[in-house]
Amino acid sequence: MDTRAATARENLQIILDIGEQMLSSGAEIGRVEDSIERMCRVLGAEAIECFAITYVIVVTISGENLPGLTEIRRVDQFDRNMHKLTLLNTLSRDICAEKIELKEARIRLETIDQASASSLYSKMFIFALISLSFTIFFGGSIVDALVSALIGVLIAPIDQFLLNKELNRFVQVFLCAASAGFLSNLAARIGVGISSELVSIGNIMIFIPGVIFTCAIQEFFSNNMLSGLTRFTEAIMLSLVVATGFVFVNVLLG
Template identity: 40%
Template sequence: MDRQEAEQYLYYAMNIGELLLENGAEVGRVEDTVRRICLAGGAERADVFSITSNMSASIYGKEFGSCTQTRRVLNTVNDFHKLEELNCLSRKICEEGMTFEEMDAEIEKIRKEPGYSFWWLVFDYALVSGSFCVFFGGNVRDMIVSALIGVLLKFLMTFMQKTAANHLFNALICSAVGGFLANLAVFASLADHADMISIGNIMLLIPGVAFTNSLRDMFSGDTITGLIRFMESILLAVIIALGFNIAGFYFR
Protein backbone atom coordinates (compact mmCIF):
# COMPACT_ATOMS: atom_id res chain seq x y z
CA MET A 1 0.00 0.00 0.00
CA ASP A 2 1.54 3.33 -0.98
CA ARG A 3 0.85 6.74 0.45
CA GLN A 4 -1.97 7.62 -1.94
CA GLU A 5 -3.78 4.35 -1.41
CA ALA A 6 -3.50 4.72 2.35
CA GLU A 7 -5.08 8.19 2.17
CA GLN A 8 -7.84 6.81 -0.02
CA TYR A 9 -8.46 3.84 2.27
CA LEU A 10 -8.63 6.09 5.33
CA TYR A 11 -11.05 8.34 3.46
CA TYR A 12 -13.50 5.46 3.01
CA ALA A 13 -13.04 4.28 6.59
CA MET A 14 -13.87 7.83 7.70
CA ASN A 15 -16.93 7.82 5.45
CA ILE A 16 -18.22 4.77 7.30
CA GLY A 17 -17.43 6.35 10.67
CA GLU A 18 -19.15 9.57 9.69
CA LEU A 19 -22.29 7.73 8.55
CA LEU A 20 -22.32 5.78 11.82
CA LEU A 21 -22.13 9.00 13.85
CA GLU A 22 -24.81 10.67 11.72
CA ASN A 23 -27.15 7.76 12.31
CA GLY A 24 -26.83 7.67 16.08
CA ALA A 25 -24.10 5.16 16.93
CA GLU A 26 -22.29 5.64 20.24
CA VAL A 27 -18.85 7.20 19.90
CA GLY A 28 -17.11 4.18 21.43
CA ARG A 29 -18.45 1.99 18.67
CA VAL A 30 -17.58 4.51 15.96
CA GLU A 31 -13.99 4.68 17.17
CA ASP A 32 -13.79 0.93 17.37
CA THR A 33 -15.22 0.35 13.89
CA VAL A 34 -12.91 2.84 12.18
CA ARG A 35 -9.91 1.42 14.03
CA ARG A 36 -10.76 -2.14 13.03
CA ILE A 37 -11.21 -1.20 9.39
CA CYS A 38 -7.88 0.65 9.35
CA LEU A 39 -6.01 -2.22 11.03
CA ALA A 40 -7.61 -4.73 8.67
CA GLY A 41 -6.44 -2.59 5.73
CA GLY A 42 -2.78 -2.91 6.70
CA ALA A 43 -2.12 -0.04 9.11
CA GLU A 44 0.23 -0.91 11.94
CA ARG A 45 -1.27 1.65 14.22
CA ALA A 46 -4.60 3.45 14.15
CA ASP A 47 -5.69 6.14 16.61
CA VAL A 48 -9.27 7.31 16.36
CA PHE A 49 -10.90 9.93 18.50
CA SER A 50 -14.51 10.92 18.19
CA ILE A 51 -17.09 13.08 19.89
CA THR A 52 -20.64 13.54 18.60
CA SER A 53 -19.75 16.43 16.30
CA ASN A 54 -16.20 15.64 15.26
CA MET A 55 -14.01 12.67 14.44
CA SER A 56 -10.31 12.43 13.71
CA ALA A 57 -8.14 9.45 12.83
CA SER A 58 -4.43 8.89 12.30
CA ILE A 59 -2.99 5.74 10.82
CA TYR A 60 0.64 4.70 10.60
CA GLY A 61 2.39 2.12 8.45
CA LYS A 62 6.05 1.60 7.44
CA GLU A 63 5.31 1.82 3.71
CA PHE A 64 3.19 4.95 3.73
CA GLY A 65 4.19 6.90 6.84
CA SER A 66 1.34 8.48 8.73
CA CYS A 67 -1.94 9.97 7.48
CA THR A 68 -4.50 11.98 9.41
CA GLN A 69 -8.03 12.96 8.49
CA THR A 70 -10.74 14.85 10.33
CA ARG A 71 -14.50 15.03 9.84
CA ARG A 72 -17.01 17.53 11.12
CA VAL A 73 -20.37 15.84 11.73
CA LEU A 74 -23.28 18.21 11.70
CA ASN A 75 -26.61 16.58 12.35
CA THR A 76 -27.46 13.27 13.91
CA VAL A 77 -30.65 11.26 13.67
CA ASN A 78 -31.37 7.81 15.03
CA ASP A 79 -31.57 5.42 12.09
CA PHE A 80 -30.87 1.93 13.36
CA HIS A 81 -31.55 0.27 10.02
CA LYS A 82 -28.56 2.07 8.52
CA LEU A 83 -26.57 1.18 11.62
CA GLU A 84 -27.18 -2.51 10.99
CA GLU A 85 -26.20 -2.20 7.33
CA LEU A 86 -23.01 -0.32 8.22
CA ASN A 87 -22.19 -2.98 10.79
CA CYS A 88 -22.51 -5.70 8.13
CA LEU A 89 -20.36 -3.66 5.75
CA SER A 90 -17.59 -3.09 8.28
CA ARG A 91 -17.52 -6.79 9.16
CA LYS A 92 -17.27 -7.68 5.50
CA ILE A 93 -14.41 -5.22 4.96
CA CYS A 94 -12.54 -6.54 7.98
CA GLU A 95 -12.98 -10.19 7.04
CA GLU A 96 -12.74 -10.23 3.25
CA GLY A 97 -11.38 -6.85 2.21
CA MET A 98 -12.85 -4.74 -0.59
CA THR A 99 -11.72 -2.61 -3.51
CA PHE A 100 -12.22 1.17 -3.34
CA GLU A 101 -14.95 1.04 -5.98
CA GLU A 102 -16.88 -1.61 -4.05
CA MET A 103 -16.59 0.33 -0.79
CA ASP A 104 -17.71 3.53 -2.49
CA ALA A 105 -20.74 1.82 -4.05
CA GLU A 106 -21.74 0.10 -0.79
CA ILE A 107 -21.45 3.30 1.26
CA GLU A 108 -23.49 5.27 -1.27
CA LYS A 109 -26.12 2.52 -1.31
CA ILE A 110 -26.49 2.68 2.47
CA ARG A 111 -26.51 6.48 2.49
CA LYS A 112 -29.39 6.58 0.01
CA GLU A 113 -31.51 3.91 1.68
CA PRO A 114 -34.98 5.30 2.39
CA GLY A 115 -36.67 5.27 5.80
CA TYR A 116 -40.34 4.67 6.51
CA SER A 117 -42.65 6.69 4.27
CA PHE A 118 -44.07 10.00 5.44
CA TRP A 119 -47.54 8.57 6.13
CA TRP A 120 -46.14 5.74 8.23
CA LEU A 121 -44.39 8.34 10.35
CA VAL A 122 -47.59 10.37 10.65
CA PHE A 123 -49.33 7.25 11.97
CA ASP A 124 -46.37 6.60 14.23
CA TYR A 125 -46.54 10.06 15.82
CA ALA A 126 -50.20 9.39 16.60
CA LEU A 127 -49.28 5.97 18.05
CA VAL A 128 -46.55 7.33 20.32
CA SER A 129 -48.59 10.34 21.49
CA GLY A 130 -51.71 8.29 22.15
CA SER A 131 -49.97 5.45 23.97
CA PHE A 132 -47.93 7.70 26.27
CA CYS A 133 -51.02 9.78 27.01
CA VAL A 134 -52.75 6.67 28.39
CA PHE A 135 -49.51 5.37 29.93
CA PHE A 136 -49.36 8.42 32.19
CA GLY A 137 -53.05 8.22 33.10
CA GLY A 138 -55.09 9.96 30.40
CA ASN A 139 -58.55 8.70 29.38
CA VAL A 140 -59.82 7.76 25.90
CA ARG A 141 -60.85 11.29 24.97
CA ASP A 142 -57.42 12.62 25.94
CA MET A 143 -55.81 9.87 23.91
CA ILE A 144 -57.69 10.76 20.73
CA VAL A 145 -56.90 14.46 21.04
CA SER A 146 -53.25 13.70 21.86
CA ALA A 147 -52.94 11.44 18.80
CA LEU A 148 -54.47 14.13 16.55
CA ILE A 149 -52.08 16.76 17.90
CA GLY A 150 -49.25 14.27 17.29
CA VAL A 151 -50.29 14.04 13.64
CA LEU A 152 -50.33 17.83 13.34
CA LEU A 153 -46.92 18.05 14.99
CA LYS A 154 -45.46 15.68 12.38
CA PHE A 155 -46.73 17.94 9.58
CA LEU A 156 -45.46 21.04 11.38
CA MET A 157 -42.07 19.46 12.06
CA THR A 158 -41.61 18.40 8.43
CA PHE A 159 -42.49 21.92 7.32
CA MET A 160 -40.17 23.54 9.87
CA GLN A 161 -37.26 21.31 8.90
CA LYS A 162 -37.57 22.57 5.34
CA THR A 163 -37.56 26.24 6.32
CA ALA A 164 -35.53 26.93 9.47
CA ALA A 165 -32.29 25.14 10.24
CA ASN A 166 -32.10 25.53 14.01
CA HIS A 167 -33.51 22.50 15.81
CA LEU A 168 -34.00 24.35 19.11
CA PHE A 169 -36.20 26.89 17.38
CA ASN A 170 -38.14 24.07 15.67
CA ALA A 171 -38.70 22.41 19.04
CA LEU A 172 -39.90 25.69 20.55
CA ILE A 173 -42.47 26.26 17.81
CA CYS A 174 -43.68 22.63 17.84
CA SER A 175 -44.09 22.55 21.61
CA ALA A 176 -45.82 25.95 21.71
CA VAL A 177 -48.34 24.77 19.09
CA GLY A 178 -48.77 21.45 20.92
CA GLY A 179 -49.42 23.16 24.24
CA PHE A 180 -51.82 25.67 22.68
CA LEU A 181 -53.88 22.95 20.97
CA ALA A 182 -54.04 20.82 24.12
CA ASN A 183 -55.37 23.74 26.13
CA LEU A 184 -57.77 24.67 23.35
CA ALA A 185 -59.18 21.12 23.28
CA VAL A 186 -59.83 21.20 27.02
CA PHE A 187 -61.26 24.72 26.74
CA ALA A 188 -63.69 23.49 24.05
CA SER A 189 -64.42 20.47 26.33
CA LEU A 190 -63.25 17.94 23.74
CA ALA A 191 -60.95 16.39 26.33
CA ASP A 192 -60.42 16.48 30.09
CA HIS A 193 -56.74 16.86 31.02
CA ALA A 194 -54.47 19.29 29.15
CA ASP A 195 -51.39 17.98 30.96
CA MET A 196 -52.17 14.35 30.04
CA ILE A 197 -52.65 15.29 26.38
CA SER A 198 -49.39 17.23 26.37
CA ILE A 199 -47.32 14.50 28.02
CA GLY A 200 -47.96 12.25 25.01
CA ASN A 201 -46.65 14.94 22.67
CA ILE A 202 -43.83 15.83 25.03
CA MET A 203 -42.49 12.27 24.90
CA LEU A 204 -41.99 12.75 21.15
CA LEU A 205 -39.97 15.92 21.61
CA ILE A 206 -38.23 15.61 25.00
CA PRO A 207 -34.63 14.32 24.75
CA GLY A 208 -35.11 11.61 27.39
CA VAL A 209 -33.11 9.05 25.42
CA ALA A 210 -30.26 11.52 24.87
CA PHE A 211 -30.35 12.36 28.59
CA THR A 212 -30.05 8.71 29.61
CA ASN A 213 -27.45 7.98 26.94
CA SER A 214 -25.34 10.94 28.08
CA LEU A 215 -25.03 9.30 31.49
CA ARG A 216 -24.27 5.98 29.83
CA ASP A 217 -21.50 7.67 27.82
CA MET A 218 -19.99 9.07 30.99
CA PHE A 219 -20.22 5.72 32.78
CA SER A 220 -18.39 3.98 29.97
CA GLY A 221 -15.60 6.54 29.85
CA ASP A 222 -16.58 8.93 27.03
CA THR A 223 -16.85 11.86 29.40
CA ILE A 224 -16.62 14.70 26.87
CA THR A 225 -19.34 13.26 24.65
CA GLY A 226 -21.45 12.60 27.73
CA LEU A 227 -21.14 16.18 28.94
CA ILE A 228 -21.98 17.61 25.51
CA ARG A 229 -25.07 15.41 25.20
CA PHE A 230 -26.07 16.19 28.78
CA MET A 231 -25.99 19.95 28.20
CA GLU A 232 -27.76 19.63 24.86
CA SER A 233 -30.58 17.60 26.35
CA ILE A 234 -31.03 19.94 29.34
CA LEU A 235 -31.16 22.95 27.03
CA LEU A 236 -33.68 21.27 24.74
CA ALA A 237 -35.80 20.23 27.73
CA VAL A 238 -35.89 23.85 28.96
CA ILE A 239 -36.94 25.05 25.50
CA ILE A 240 -39.71 22.44 25.30
CA ALA A 241 -41.00 23.29 28.78
CA LEU A 242 -41.07 26.93 27.75
CA GLY A 243 -42.99 26.10 24.58
CA PHE A 244 -45.65 24.01 26.31
CA ASN A 245 -46.04 26.67 28.99
CA ILE A 246 -46.56 29.66 26.73
CA ALA A 247 -50.12 28.52 25.98
CA GLY A 248 -50.75 27.55 29.62
CA PHE A 249 -49.93 31.07 30.76
CA TYR A 250 -52.42 32.58 28.32
CA PHE A 251 -55.26 30.20 29.19
CA ARG A 252 -55.08 30.91 32.92
Protein backbone atom coordinates in the same frame (compact mmCIF):
# COMPACT_ATOMS: atom_id res chain seq x y z
CA MET B 1 0.35 13.79 -4.30
CA ASP B 2 1.11 10.38 -5.89
CA THR B 3 -1.55 7.89 -6.89
CA ARG B 4 -0.99 5.68 -3.85
CA ALA B 5 -1.47 8.58 -1.44
CA ALA B 6 -4.55 9.81 -3.31
CA THR B 7 -6.11 6.33 -3.20
CA ALA B 8 -5.34 5.97 0.52
CA ARG B 9 -6.90 9.35 1.27
CA GLU B 10 -10.00 8.47 -0.75
CA ASN B 11 -10.38 5.19 1.15
CA LEU B 12 -9.89 6.96 4.47
CA GLN B 13 -12.65 9.40 3.51
CA ILE B 14 -15.00 6.44 2.94
CA ILE B 15 -14.12 5.06 6.38
CA LEU B 16 -14.78 8.46 7.93
CA ASP B 17 -18.13 8.64 6.12
CA ILE B 18 -19.12 5.38 7.79
CA GLY B 19 -17.84 6.54 11.19
CA GLU B 20 -19.66 9.87 10.89
CA GLN B 21 -22.97 8.22 10.08
CA MET B 22 -22.52 5.72 12.91
CA LEU B 23 -21.91 8.56 15.36
CA SER B 24 -24.86 10.60 14.12
CA SER B 25 -27.13 7.54 14.29
CA GLY B 26 -26.53 7.09 18.01
CA ALA B 27 -23.45 4.84 18.26
CA GLU B 28 -21.34 5.16 21.39
CA ILE B 29 -17.87 6.69 21.04
CA GLY B 30 -16.03 3.45 21.79
CA ARG B 31 -17.85 1.60 19.02
CA VAL B 32 -17.12 4.34 16.48
CA GLU B 33 -13.42 4.47 17.34
CA ASP B 34 -13.06 0.68 17.32
CA SER B 35 -14.86 0.33 13.97
CA ILE B 36 -12.71 3.02 12.35
CA GLU B 37 -9.49 1.45 13.67
CA ARG B 38 -10.45 -2.01 12.38
CA MET B 39 -11.38 -0.65 8.94
CA CYS B 40 -8.12 1.31 8.76
CA ARG B 41 -6.16 -1.91 9.33
CA VAL B 42 -7.86 -3.36 6.27
CA LEU B 43 -6.61 -0.26 4.44
CA GLY B 44 -3.06 -1.29 5.37
CA ALA B 45 -2.44 1.06 8.28
CA GLU B 46 -0.06 -0.16 10.98
CA ALA B 47 -0.15 2.86 13.30
CA ILE B 48 -3.65 4.22 13.91
CA GLU B 49 -4.71 7.05 16.18
CA CYS B 50 -8.46 7.66 16.31
CA PHE B 51 -10.16 10.20 18.55
CA ALA B 52 -13.89 10.86 18.52
CA ILE B 53 -16.23 12.98 20.57
CA THR B 54 -19.84 13.89 19.96
CA TYR B 55 -19.10 16.43 17.23
CA VAL B 56 -15.65 15.58 15.82
CA ILE B 57 -13.70 12.56 14.54
CA VAL B 58 -9.92 12.80 14.08
CA VAL B 59 -7.95 9.93 12.47
CA THR B 60 -4.21 9.63 11.77
CA ILE B 61 -2.83 6.56 10.01
CA SER B 62 0.56 5.46 8.72
CA GLY B 63 2.26 2.26 7.58
CA GLU B 64 5.25 0.85 5.77
CA ASN B 65 3.42 0.96 2.44
CA LEU B 66 1.06 3.75 3.40
CA PRO B 67 1.82 7.49 3.58
CA GLY B 68 1.03 9.28 6.84
CA LEU B 69 -2.46 10.77 6.62
CA THR B 70 -4.60 12.80 9.01
CA GLU B 71 -8.28 13.54 8.46
CA ILE B 72 -10.74 15.52 10.59
CA ARG B 73 -14.49 15.20 10.22
CA ARG B 74 -17.06 17.57 11.73
CA VAL B 75 -20.27 15.79 12.72
CA ASP B 76 -23.27 18.11 12.69
CA GLN B 77 -26.26 15.90 11.95
CA PHE B 78 -28.04 13.68 14.47
CA ASP B 79 -30.96 11.43 13.58
CA ARG B 80 -30.67 8.69 16.26
CA ASN B 81 -31.62 5.95 13.79
CA MET B 82 -31.07 2.51 15.34
CA HIS B 83 -32.04 0.66 12.15
CA LYS B 84 -29.46 2.63 10.19
CA LEU B 85 -26.86 1.98 12.89
CA THR B 86 -27.46 -1.77 12.58
CA LEU B 87 -26.88 -1.62 8.82
CA LEU B 88 -23.73 0.45 9.30
CA ASN B 89 -22.37 -2.03 11.84
CA THR B 90 -22.94 -4.83 9.35
CA LEU B 91 -21.17 -2.82 6.65
CA SER B 92 -18.13 -2.17 8.85
CA ARG B 93 -17.91 -5.87 9.75
CA ASP B 94 -18.06 -6.85 6.07
CA ILE B 95 -15.20 -4.43 5.33
CA CYS B 96 -13.13 -5.83 8.20
CA ALA B 97 -13.79 -9.39 6.98
CA GLU B 98 -12.71 -8.21 3.51
CA LYS B 99 -16.00 -9.34 2.01
CA ILE B 100 -16.25 -6.09 0.04
CA GLU B 101 -13.80 -3.47 -1.24
CA LEU B 102 -13.82 0.02 0.21
CA LYS B 103 -14.94 1.53 -3.10
CA GLU B 104 -17.89 -0.85 -3.14
CA ALA B 105 -18.64 0.24 0.42
CA ARG B 106 -19.40 3.78 -0.75
CA ILE B 107 -22.18 2.49 -3.02
CA ARG B 108 -23.57 0.37 -0.21
CA LEU B 109 -23.33 3.33 2.18
CA GLU B 110 -25.46 5.44 -0.17
CA THR B 111 -28.00 2.60 -0.36
CA ILE B 112 -28.13 2.39 3.45
CA ASP B 113 -28.66 6.15 3.68
CA GLN B 114 -31.60 6.01 1.27
CA ALA B 115 -33.15 2.83 2.67
CA SER B 116 -33.04 3.98 6.30
CA ALA B 117 -34.63 7.38 5.69
CA SER B 118 -38.04 7.58 7.36
CA SER B 119 -40.97 8.60 5.20
CA LEU B 120 -43.40 11.27 6.32
CA TYR B 121 -46.20 8.71 6.69
CA SER B 122 -44.13 6.47 8.94
CA LYS B 123 -43.18 9.49 11.06
CA MET B 124 -46.86 10.45 11.34
CA PHE B 125 -47.72 6.92 12.49
CA ILE B 126 -44.89 6.86 15.05
CA PHE B 127 -45.78 10.30 16.44
CA ALA B 128 -49.43 9.28 16.74
CA LEU B 129 -48.56 5.98 18.44
CA ILE B 130 -46.24 7.66 20.99
CA SER B 131 -48.80 10.35 21.78
CA LEU B 132 -51.69 7.93 22.15
CA SER B 133 -49.73 5.44 24.28
CA PHE B 134 -48.35 7.94 26.77
CA THR B 135 -51.62 9.82 27.14
CA ILE B 136 -53.30 6.58 28.20
CA PHE B 137 -50.30 5.65 30.38
CA PHE B 138 -50.57 8.92 32.33
CA GLY B 139 -54.29 8.50 32.95
CA GLY B 140 -55.94 10.14 29.95
CA SER B 141 -59.28 8.99 28.58
CA ILE B 142 -59.76 7.38 25.18
CA VAL B 143 -60.91 10.75 23.83
CA ASP B 144 -57.78 12.45 25.21
CA ALA B 145 -55.62 9.73 23.65
CA LEU B 146 -57.30 10.03 20.24
CA VAL B 147 -56.93 13.82 20.26
CA SER B 148 -53.28 13.47 21.28
CA ALA B 149 -52.71 10.98 18.44
CA LEU B 150 -54.32 13.40 15.96
CA ILE B 151 -52.04 16.19 17.14
CA GLY B 152 -49.08 13.83 16.74
CA VAL B 153 -50.11 13.26 13.14
CA LEU B 154 -50.30 17.04 12.56
CA ILE B 155 -46.94 17.70 14.25
CA ALA B 156 -45.05 15.21 12.03
CA PRO B 157 -45.22 17.32 8.82
CA ILE B 158 -44.31 20.44 10.84
CA ASP B 159 -41.27 18.64 12.23
CA GLN B 160 -40.30 17.41 8.76
CA PHE B 161 -40.70 20.90 7.27
CA LEU B 162 -38.49 22.48 9.93
CA LEU B 163 -35.96 19.66 9.52
CA ASN B 164 -35.73 20.35 5.79
CA LYS B 165 -35.15 24.04 6.54
CA GLU B 166 -32.02 22.99 8.52
CA LEU B 167 -32.86 25.23 11.45
CA ASN B 168 -31.00 25.10 14.72
CA ARG B 169 -32.16 21.96 16.54
CA PHE B 170 -33.22 23.86 19.63
CA VAL B 171 -35.32 26.26 17.54
CA GLN B 172 -36.85 23.33 15.68
CA VAL B 173 -37.82 21.52 18.89
CA PHE B 174 -39.18 24.72 20.45
CA LEU B 175 -41.43 25.44 17.45
CA CYS B 176 -42.71 21.85 17.36
CA ALA B 177 -43.39 21.88 21.11
CA ALA B 178 -45.15 25.24 20.87
CA SER B 179 -47.28 23.98 17.96
CA ALA B 180 -48.25 20.87 19.90
CA GLY B 181 -49.10 22.98 22.96
CA PHE B 182 -51.25 25.31 20.88
CA LEU B 183 -53.16 22.43 19.27
CA SER B 184 -53.78 20.72 22.63
CA ASN B 185 -55.15 23.95 24.12
CA LEU B 186 -57.27 24.53 21.04
CA ALA B 187 -58.68 20.99 21.25
CA ALA B 188 -59.54 21.46 24.94
CA ARG B 189 -61.41 24.71 24.20
CA ILE B 190 -63.53 23.34 21.37
CA GLY B 191 -64.07 19.84 22.82
CA VAL B 192 -66.03 18.80 25.89
CA GLY B 193 -64.20 16.76 28.52
CA ILE B 194 -60.79 17.02 26.88
CA SER B 195 -57.85 17.70 29.19
CA SER B 196 -55.15 19.81 27.57
CA GLU B 197 -52.64 18.64 30.22
CA LEU B 198 -53.19 14.94 29.51
CA VAL B 199 -53.21 15.52 25.76
CA SER B 200 -49.99 17.55 26.02
CA ILE B 201 -48.16 14.94 28.11
CA GLY B 202 -48.50 12.45 25.26
CA ASN B 203 -47.20 14.97 22.73
CA ILE B 204 -44.34 15.99 25.01
CA MET B 205 -43.00 12.43 24.97
CA ILE B 206 -42.38 12.73 21.21
CA PHE B 207 -39.62 15.24 21.85
CA ILE B 208 -38.11 13.95 25.12
CA PRO B 209 -34.46 13.03 24.28
CA GLY B 210 -34.47 9.62 25.91
CA VAL B 211 -31.97 8.06 23.51
CA ILE B 212 -29.53 10.94 23.97
CA PHE B 213 -29.77 10.63 27.77
CA THR B 214 -29.22 6.86 27.58
CA CYS B 215 -26.18 7.36 25.34
CA ALA B 216 -24.81 9.90 27.85
CA ILE B 217 -25.04 7.42 30.72
CA GLN B 218 -23.44 4.77 28.54
CA GLU B 219 -20.53 7.10 27.75
CA PHE B 220 -20.00 7.76 31.47
CA PHE B 221 -19.73 4.03 32.16
CA SER B 222 -17.32 3.68 29.22
CA ASN B 223 -15.04 6.39 30.71
CA ASN B 224 -15.73 8.76 27.82
CA MET B 225 -16.44 11.60 30.21
CA LEU B 226 -16.24 14.48 27.72
CA SER B 227 -18.73 12.91 25.31
CA GLY B 228 -20.92 11.83 28.21
CA LEU B 229 -21.06 15.36 29.60
CA THR B 230 -21.75 16.79 26.14
CA ARG B 231 -24.63 14.43 25.50
CA PHE B 232 -26.00 14.78 29.03
CA THR B 233 -26.00 18.59 28.67
CA GLU B 234 -27.64 18.26 25.27
CA ALA B 235 -30.41 16.07 26.73
CA ILE B 236 -31.04 18.52 29.58
CA MET B 237 -31.11 21.51 27.21
CA LEU B 238 -33.51 19.80 24.81
CA SER B 239 -35.81 18.86 27.69
CA LEU B 240 -35.84 22.47 28.88
CA VAL B 241 -36.61 23.68 25.35
CA VAL B 242 -39.54 21.24 25.08
CA ALA B 243 -40.93 22.40 28.42
CA THR B 244 -40.44 26.06 27.45
CA GLY B 245 -42.37 25.55 24.21
CA PHE B 246 -45.42 24.14 25.98
CA VAL B 247 -45.28 26.64 28.87
CA PHE B 248 -44.92 29.57 26.44
CA VAL B 249 -48.15 28.64 24.65
CA ASN B 250 -50.04 28.05 27.93
CA VAL B 251 -48.99 31.45 29.25
CA LEU B 252 -49.78 33.14 25.93
CA LEU B 253 -53.27 31.64 25.75
CA GLY B 254 -53.93 32.33 29.43
